[in-house]
Amino acid sequence: MDATVENNVKPVRRSKEDKKVIRKQLKASHTLLKHEGISTAPQPTKSLVVANGGLGNGVSREELSAALKQMGEVDKLIMHPNKPYAFVIYRSEESARKAHINLNGEKLQCGENSVTLYLSYVDSVTCEEEASVPLPEGLVLVEDFVCSEEEALLLAAIDWSSTNTDVTAQKSLKHRRVKHYGFEFRYDNNNVDKDKPLPAGIPQECLPVLERCVKNQHIDIMPDQLTVNQYESGQGIPPHVDTHSAFEDTIMSLSLGAKTVMEFRHPDGRLVAVVLPERSLLVMKGESRFFWTHGITPRKFDMVPACDPQSFGDTTPDLRTSSNLTLSKRGTRTSLTFRKIRNEPCRCAFPSACDSQGAPPAPSPPPPPSLPCCHADAALLEEQYVHRVYDAIASHFSSTRHSPWPRVCHFLCSLPPGSVLADVGCGNGKYLGVNLELSAVGCDRSSALVQICAERGFQAFVSDALSVPLRAASCDACISIAVIHHFSTQERRLAAVQELVRLLKPGGRALIYVWAFEQEYNKQRSKYLKDHNKELPENHNPAEDSPEESQEPQGKSSVHSSSHSEDNYRTVDNNQHVTDGKLSVHTNRTAFETKDLLVPWHLKDGKKRVEGDSGEGGKKDQQKEKSKKTSRSKATLDCNPATSPGFDSNMFSDSSLDTIAATHSSKPIPGCDTSQTCSSALKSESEIIPAPVFHRYYHVFQQGELEQLCAQQAGVTVQSSYHDQGNWCVILEKALNR
Numbered sequence: 001m002d003a004t005v006e007n008n009v010k011p012v013r014r015s016k017e018d019k020k021v022i023r024k025q026l027k028a029s030h031t032l033l034k035h036e037g038i039s040t041a042p043q044p045t046k047s048l049v050v051a052n053g054g055l056g057n058g059v060s061r062e063e064l065s066a067a068l069k070q071m072g073e074v075d076k077l078i079m080h081p082n083k084p085y086a087f088v089i090y091r092s093e094e095s096a097r098k099a100h101i102n103l104n105g106e107k108l109q110c111g112e113n114s115v116t117l118y119l120s121y122v123d124s125v126t127c128e129e130e131a132s133v134p135l136p137e138g139l140v141l142v143e144d145f146v147c148s149e150e151e152a153l154l155l156a157a158i159d160w161s162s163t164n165t166d167v168t169a170q171k172s173l174k175h176r177r178v179k180h181y182g183f184e185f186r187y188d189n190n191n192v193d194k195d196k197p198l199p200a201g202i203p204q205e206c207l208p209v210l211e212r213c214v215k216n217q218h219i220d221i222m223p224d225q226l227t228v229n230q231y232e233s234g235q236g237i238p239p240h241v242d243t244h245s246a247f248e249d250t251i252m253s254l255s256l257g258a259k260t261v262m263e264f265r266h267p268d269g270r271l272v273a274v275v276l277p278e279r280s281l282l283v284m285k286g287e288s289r290f291f292w293t294h295g296i297t298p299r300k301f302d303m304v305p306a307c308d309p310q311s312f313g314d315t316t317p318d319l320r321t322s323s324n325l326t327l328s329k330r331g332t333r334t335s336l337t338f339r340k341i342r343n344e345p346c347r348c349a350f351p352s353a354c355d356s357q358g359a360p361p362a363p364s365p366p367p368p369p370s371l372p373c374c375h376a377d378a379a380l381l382e383e384q385y386v387h388r389v390y391d392a393i394a395s396h397f398s399s400t401r402h403s404p405w406p407r408v409c410h411f412l413c414s415l416p417p418g419s420v421l422a423d424v425g426c427g428n429g430k431y432l433g434v435n436l437e438l439s440a441v442g443c444d445r446s447s448a449l450v451q452i453c454a455e456r457g458f459q460a461f462v463s464d465a466l467s468v469p470l471r472a473a474s475c476d477a478c479i480s481i482a483v484i485h486h487f488s489t490q491e492r493r494l495a496a497v498q499e500l501v502r503l504l505k506p507g508g509r510a511l512i513y514v515w516a517f518e519q520e521y522n523k524q525r526s527k528y529l530k531d532h533n534k535e536l537p538e539n540h541n542p543a544e545d546s547p548e549e550s551q552e553p554q555g556k557s558s559v560h561s562s563s564h565s566e567d568n569y570r571t572v573d574n575n576q577h578v579t580d581g582k583l584s585v586h587t588n589r590t591a592f593e594t595k596d597l598l599v600p601w602h603l604k605d606g607k608k609r610v611e612g613d614s615g616e617g618g619k620k621d622q623q624k625e626k627s628k629k630t631s632r633s634k635a636t637l638d639c640n641p642a643t644s645p646g647f648d649s650n651m652f653s654d655s656s657l658d659t660i661a662a663t664h665s666s667k668p669i670p671g672c673d674t675s676q677t678c679s680s681a682l683k684s685e686s687e688i689i690p691a692p693v694f695h696r697y698y699h700v701f702q703q704g705e706l707e708q709l710c711a712q713q714a715g716v717t718v719q720s721s722y723h724d725q726g727n728w729c730v731i732l733e734k735a736l737n738r
């Protein structure tokens with residue numbers, strides 16, 4: 001990318017801003033020390049740490065390097081995967097000084113986003129030797145296997161416009177489109193109908209390529225089946241092993257049009273990410289074909305080595321530890337996968353993964369839960385699909401919850417100084433610090449979130465919203481923001497309101513927000529829906545900040561068998577409402593079809609905490625948030641642009657960085673679609689494993705429903721009710737004589 005300081009860096013600033021920059025720079029140094037163990041130096045040196053200038057902030061090497069080079073000759077630029085900072089070593093101290101003066105506190109434009117850089121001197125920078133890892137046994141990558149002309153010819157040979165799908169079995173899958181030649185690979189049974197060859201065999205344009213494969217001894221028999229996969233940016237294929245009984249040993253995949261990163265996982269947890277450049281041929285044989293899964297994580301950027309692909313023989317750069325990485329934007333990639341249909345049962349050396357030798361098929365997904373019919377079922381459902389999920393996603397969730405909603409703030413600021421406030425279901429405590437004149441206490445069912453509150457200096461305790469251990473009539477005000485919609489029966493929702501009322505003093509007021517069934521109100525689509533077409537967001541946020549991630553729900557992955565796609569859970573489609581009492585999974589950013597549903601949460605970067613890595617979390621400057629509405633959906637903790645282009649670019653800009661708790665459980669839980677990751681992947685320390693998807697239960701409220709709920713409480717009046725960004729809200733008041 002072409003970046004210049006003139007273009008990318010804002011010039012002059014005033015002295016008030018100077019002070020702000022210094023403050024933020026100090027904060028950044030403090031965070032670097034606390035979270036990363038990096039101490040900054042008071043005196044100028046040749047080396048600088050550039051906070052917010054990391055790959056984890058979505059800054060590419062080219063962009064940062066262009067800005068840094070304008071200050072002098074750069075000896076080394078070190079960018080670690082996912083980190084929210086970079087190191088630069090200048091040839092001279094003079095250049096480092098110049099960079100410090102001119103770039104500190106300045107904005108760097110990175111694609112559509114900008115980051116504010118904070119630079120501090122460091123005494124030394126340790127740069128480890130570039131590590132490489134062995135490729136899975138039997139895997140060979142041949143770069144430049146076809147030339148550009150051949151590539152164009154092959155791409156032109158695939159006719160996607162054909163309407164006769166019977167000839168080549170063309171399908172649009174959730175995360176890519178596919179076309180089969182020779183035989184159709186069926187994703188329903190993960191096999192081929194061997195006695196039903198397709199009318200169209202492998203296109204003849206492929207023959208010269210296949211002949212070269214034979215000549216170069218990559219294969220010894222000609223393939224008779226071709227699957228063409230086309231992936232747009234952001235798409236991928238779940239980890240899988242191509243069904244043993246369907247295809248012979250060697251499988252070859254030719255990458256055309258754009259590069260990607262394919263992840264190979266061994267059942268023992270090893271993970272090897274391999275960059276597949278455009279025009280390269282990947283040959284999978286033996287262990288790499290039969291035992292390792294291969295898959296492509298759906299994302300819009302990959303982290304790849306900064307230098308041009310070199311021949312690494314039977315190793316590949318370790319993308320997890322390399323300090324020489326850059327971001328590569330994904331383009332449209334078309335792969336041609338050539339396989340030979342197997343006519344005899346497989347007799348490979350990997351019986352545990354071999355369907356011909358009795359290995360069980362991929363574990364079937366857990367059945368979706370049903371709406372509860374009794375109190376015990378309801379409690380269980382909430383335990384599995386609300387409480388455990390929040391505990392597991394707490395730090396990621398918290399990183400997406402930074403901007404208090406204006407009308408909630410308005411309520412809080414309308415309370416007289418000294419008022420006692422209870423925030424029931426306080427989450428990460430983002431409302432506890434809004435009005436410092438209040439005596440505010442929060443509680444939440446998730447101990448992980450309460451821990452985050454504590455780290456942020458807020459008073460909070462673990463409690464169920466149905467029985468808060470505070471004295472009756474002890475609060476001047478209560479808030480319940482995005483909580484009551486998690487109760488799965490009418491009685492429990494009613495009891496939750498009742499508990500708020502119990503806490504209120506006579507004359508006290510409570511503000512309640514719940515997610516609305518109606519996401520379009522007064523002809524206005526809520527932000528949740530509006531963001532649908534944006535590149536960035538997706539995890540939804542009822543009554544909360546704007547959403548923060550971009551993936552479509554991913555297909556399932558399987559370690560030992562081939563299940564190439566499609567979700568485990570049912571999604572609600574246009575015609576299918578809940579038919580059998582089972583809860584359906586909502587498709588994020590679409591209108592609701594049912595009132596009781598499961599909403600996916602795509603965990604980002606959480607595995608770092610699964611692994612006990614302290615990680616680097618943070619949240620944004622709230623002031624800045626207010627003025628920068630367009631980008632506030634980006635998650636600060638989600639600083640991995642490789643898993644999400646919706647990253648927060650200003651890691652070090654906020655006052656409450658020290659908020660992240662190590663809270664994830666790596667155990668599979670019912671609310672988590674663990675089949676979308678794989679157990680072996682969870683053991684890996686890699687940053688680039690597919691994110692597990694959790695499902696949270698919601699009851700979305702129809703217009704009037706919340707008011708009705710409140711009206712059932714004795715001694716309460718609804719002062720006002722309104723619709724706010726896809727939420728129904730009421731302010732209720734407890735009668736003076738209660």
Ligand SMILES: O=C(O)CCC(=O)C(=O)O
Pocket residue numbers: 227229237242253254294335336337564
């Ligand atoms: O896109 C690729 O290179 C791999 C496709 C694949 O694994 C498959 O279709 O089974």
Ligand SMILES: [Fe+2]
Pocket residue numbers: 240241242294
């Ligand atoms: Fe495959």
Ligand SMILES: [Zn+2]
Pocket residue numbers: 244245290346347348349350353354355356
């Ligand atoms: Zn086998």
